[in-house]
Amino acid sequence: MIKKFLVSIVLLFSLAMSAQSGTASPYSFYGIGDITFKGAAENRFMGGVSVFSDSIHLNLQNPASVAGLRLTTFTLGATNSRTKLISNTQESKASRTSLDYVALAIPIGKMAFSAGLLPYSSVGYRTQTLAEIGSNDSSRRFEGKGGLNKAFAGAAYRLNSKWNVGLNAEYNFGEISTISYEFLPEVQLGSREDNISEIRGVTLNTGVMFQSKVNKKFDFFGSATFTPQTRLTLTNARTISTVTSAISAGTDKIDVDVPNTIVNLPSKFSFGAGFGVVRKWLLGTEITFRQSGNLGSRFNDITNVSYENSQKYSLGGYFIPNFNAYSGYLKRVTYRAGLRYENTGMVIAGKSIEDMAATFGLGLPVGNGSFSNVNLGVELGRRGTKAAGLIRENYANFTLSLSLNDKWFVKRRYD
Numbered sequence: 001m002i003k004k005f006l007v008s009i010v011l012l013f014s015l016a017m018s019a020q021s022g023t024a025s026p027y028s029f030y031g032i033g034d035i036t037f038k039g040a041a042e043n044r045f046m047g048g049v050s051v052f053s054d055s056i057h058l059n060l061q062n063p064a065s066v067a068g069l070r071l072t073t074f075t076l077g078a079t080n081s082r083t084k085l086i087s088n089t090q091e092s093k094a095s096r097t098s099l100d101y102v103a104l105a106i107p108i109g110k111m112a113f114s115a116g117l118l119p120y121s122s123v124g125y126r127t128q129t130l131a132e133i134g135s136n137d138s139s140r141r142f143e144g145k146g147g148l149n150k151a152f153a154g155a156a157y158r159l160n161s162k163w164n165v166g167l168n169a170e171y172n173f174g175e176i177s178t179i180s181y182e183f184l185p186e187v188q189l190g191s192r193e194d195n196i197s198e199i200r201g202v203t204l205n206t207g208v209m210f211q212s213k214v215n216k217k218f219d220f221f222g223s224a225t226f227t228p229q230t231r232l233t234l235t236n237a238r239t240i241s242t243v244t245s246a247i248s249a250g251t252d253k254i255d256v257d258v259p260n261t262i263v264n265l266p267s268k269f270s271f272g273a274g275f276g277v278v279r280k281w282l283l284g285t286e287i288t289f290r291q292s293g294n295l296g297s298r299f300n301d302i303t304n305v306s307y308e309n310s311q312k313y314s315l316g317g318y319f320i321p322n323f324n325a326y327s328g329y330l331k332r333v334t335y336r337a338g339l340r341y342e343n344t345g346m347v348i349a350g351k352s353i354e355d356m357a358a359t360f361g362l363g364l365p366v367g368n369g370s371f372s373n374v375n376l377g378v379e380l381g382r383r384g385t386k387a388a389g390l391i392r393e394n395y396a397n398f399t400l401s402l403s404l405n406d407k408w409f410v411k412r413r414y415d
Contacts, residue, residue: 023036023081023096023122023123023124023125024081024083024085024094024095024096024124024125025083025085025124025125025383025393026085026125026127026391027344027346027348027353027383027384027391027393028121028122028123028124028125028144029123029125029142029144029178030297030302030305030346030348031121031263031295031296031297031298031305031307031346032121032147032148032176032199032232032263032265032298033121033122033123033146033147033148033176034121034122034123034124035120035121035344036098036100036119036120036121036122036147037100037101037118037119037120037121037150038379039059039060039061040057040058040059040060040061040075040077040101040103040401041077041100041361041375041376041377041399041400041401042054042057042059042336042361042363042375042401042403043059043060043061044359044361044377044379044399045316045336045337045338045359045360045361045375045377045379045399046284046314046316046317046318046336046337046338046359046361047314047315047316047337047338047339047340047357047358047359048061048286048312048314048316048338048340049272049274049284049285049286049314049315049316049317049338050062050065050223050272050286051209051221051222051223051272051273051274051284051285051286052065052221052223052274052282052284053065053067053068053164053209053211053221054068054069055068055069055070055071056069056070056071056073056371056373056403056405057073057075057403058073058075058103058105058114058403060101060103060116060118061225061270062166062207062209062223062225063114063154063155063156063166063167063168063205063206063207063225064156064164064165064166064207064208064209064223065156065164065166065207065209065223066105066107066112066113066114066154066156066166067107067110067111067112067156067157067158067164067165067166067209068158068164068209068211069105069107069112070107071107071371071405071406071407072104072105072106072107072405072406072407073104073105073403073404073405074103074104074403074404074405075101075102075103075104075401075402075403075404076099076100076101076102076103076401076402077099077100077101077375077399077400077401077402078097078098078099078100078399078400078401079097079098079100079397079398079399079400080095080096080097080397080398080399081095081096081097081098081395081396081397081398082094082095082395082396082397082398083095083096083393083394083395083396084393084394084395085391085392085393086386086391086392086393086394087386087389087390087391087392088386088389096124098119098122099119100118100119100399100401101116101117101118101119102116102117102118103115103116103117103118104116110157110158111155111156111157111158112155112156112157112158113153113154113155113156114152114153114154114155114156114168115151115152115153115154116151116152117149117150117151117152118149118150118152119147119148119149119150120147120148120149120150120172121147121148121174122146122147123144123145123146123147123176123177123178124144124145124147125142125143125144126141126142126143126144127141127142128140128141128142129141138182138183138184138185139181139182139183140180140181140182140183141180141181142178142179142180142181143178143179143180144176144177144178144179145176145177146174146175146176146177147174147176148172148173148174148176148199148232149172149173149174150170150171150172150203151170151171151173152168152169152170152171152205153168153169154166154167154168154169154205155167156207161211162210162211162212163208163209163210164208164209164210165206165207165208166206166207166208166209167204167205167206167207168204168205168206168207169202169203169204170202170203170204170205171201171202172199172200172201172202172203172230172232172265173199173200174198174199175196175197175198175199176196176197176199176298177194177195177196177197178194178195179192179193179194179195180192180193181193181243189242189243189244190242190243190244190245191240191241191242191243192240192241192242192243193238193239193240194238194239194240194241195236195237195238195258195298195299196236196237196238197234197235197236197237197261197298198234198235199232199233199234199263200232200233200235201230201231201232201233201265202230203227203228203230203265204227204228205225205226205227206225206226206227207223207224207225207226208223208224208225209221209222209223210222210223214275217277218275218276218277219275219276219277219278220273220274220275221273221274221275221276221282221284222271222272222273222274223270223271223272223273223274223286224269224270224271224272225268225269225270225271226267226268226269227267227268227269228267229264229265229266229267229291229294230264230265231262231263231264231265232262232263232264232265233260233262234260234261234262234263234298235260236258236259236260236261236298236299237255237258238255238256238257238258239253239254239255239256240253240254240256241253241254258299261296261298261299262296263295263296263297263298264294264295264296265295266290266291266292266293266294266295266310266345267290267291268288268289268290268291269288269289270286270287270288270289271286271287272284272285272286272287272314273285274317276317279320279323280319280320280323281317281318281319281320282317282318283316283317284315284316284317285313285314285315286313286314287311287312287313287314288311288312288314289309289310289311290309290310290311290312290345291309292307292308292309292310292344292345292346293307293308293309293345294307295307295345304348304349305346305347305348306347307345307346307347308343308345308347308352309345310342310343310344310345311342311343312340312341312342312343313340313341313342314338314339314340315338315339315340316336316337316338316339316340316359317336317337317338318334318335318336318363319334319335320332320333320334320335321333329365332365333362333363333364333365334362334363334373335361335362335363336359336360336361336362336363336377337358337359337360337361338358338359339356339357339358339359340355340356340357340358340359340381341354341355341356342354342355342356344383348388348390349388349389349390350388351385351387351388351390353383353384353385353390354383354384354385355381355382355383355384356381356382356383357379357380357381357382358379358380358381359377359378359379359380360377360378361375361376361377361378361399362375362376362377363375364376370405371405372402372403372404372405372406373402373403374400374401374402374403375399375400375401375402375403376398376399376400376401377398377399378396378397378398378399379395379396379397379399380395380396381394381395381397382394382395383395
C-alpha cells in the first residue's frame with residue numbers, strides 16, 4: 001500500500017512539474033532560468049541554513065545529513081509566489097503556485113539512502129516593449145516557459161558519533177520554450193520566432209557534516225558541500241513564421257539551423273557552522289560560493305548579459321519551547337527564522353542582480369506521539385533594481401510542506 005502511494009505521488013509530481021511555471025520573473029529569460037530551488041522548507045525558513053543533521057527532517061542541500069535520520073522520512077513541499085514587478089515607468093503583479101520537491105530517505109543502520117525529484121530552475125515571463133519609428137509605434141513581445149528539473153539518488157554513511165559523509169548523483173533534464181513577436185508599422189504581417197531547448201546532464205553533489213558537544217549542554221555543528229562544474233547539453237531548435245497578431249499561430253514556417261550549445265552549470269562550494277542545544281534551539285550561518293562566471297546562455301545571440309562569480313550568505317535558526325511536552329501544543333511547535341543575501345551572478349546593463357530576503361516559519365506536530373509534522377512559512381524579499389531601465393521584484397513566497405515519518409523494516413516478534 002505504501003509503495004503504491006509513493007509511486008502515485010511521484011507520478012503526479014512529475015506530471016505537475018512538467019506543466020507548472022514556478023516563476024514570473026523577466027530575469028528567467030537568461031541562462032537556464034530562475035534558480036527556484038532553495039532547499040527543504042525547514043531549511044528555507046532559516047534563511048537557507050542547513051548545518052544541522054536532523055533526525056526526523058530531510059535536508060536536501062547536504063547529502064551527508066540523511067545519515068542522521070532515525071526514521072524513514074517522506075517529504076514534499078509547494079510554494080505560492082506573489083510578485084510585484086516595478087520599473088521606472090510602470091508596475092505589474094503576478095502570482096504562481098508550484099511544487100517544490102518530493103523525496104524519500106530510508107536509514108538502515110549506519111547507512112541511509114535517499115531519492116527524490118525537484119524543479120531546480122524555472123522560466124516564466126511575458127513582456128512587451130514599444131519603440132517609436134517615425135510617426136508609428138513598433139512592438140515586440142516575449143514569452144517563455146519551462147525549466148530544469150533534477151532527479152537524484154544518494155547514500156550517506158555515519159562514520160562515528162561526530163562525522164557523516166554523503167554523495168548524491170543527480171540527473172538534470174528539462175525543456176525551455178521561448179517565443180518572440182515583432183510588429184513593424186505599415187507592415188501587414190508580423191514575425192514570430194520559436195526557440196526550444198532540451199536540456200540533459202549529470203551532476204554529483206558531495207557533503208560532510210560534523211557534530212560535537214562543546215560541554216555537557218551545548219552542541220557545535222559543522223557542514224560543507226561541494227558540487228563540481230557540470231556540462232549541460234542543450235539540443236536547440238528554431239522556427240520563424242509570420243503572424244497576424246501576438247495570439248495567432250504562425251504560418252509560412254521556416255526551420256532555422258541553430259547549433260546545439262553547452263552550458264556550464266557552475267561548481268558550488270558551501271560551508272557553515274551552528275551552535276545550540278539539540279531539540280531546543282540552534283543559531284547557524286552558512287556561505288555558498290558559485291563559479292557563475294562560467295555560466296552561458298542558451299543561444300550565442302543572447303549578448304546583453306554577462307555573469308560573475310556569486311555568493312550567498314545565510315543566517316538563521318530555530319527554537320522549540322519543549323519538544324516532548326505532554327500538555328500545551330504551542331510548546332512543541334518549532335519556530336524558525338532567518339535572513340538571506342545573494343549576489344545571483346547575473347550582470348545586466350552593468351548592474352549586478354542581487355536578491356535578499358527574510359524568512360519565518362512554523363513546524364506543527366501532527367498528533368500526539370507522532371514525529372510527522374506540517375511546516376508552513378513565508379519568505380519576504382526583493383531582487384533586482386530599477387536602475388538602468390531594469391526591473392525590481394518585491395516578492396512574498398508562502399510555502400507549505402509535509403514531513404511524514406515512520407519506522408520501516410521492523411522485525412516481527414511473532415508470526
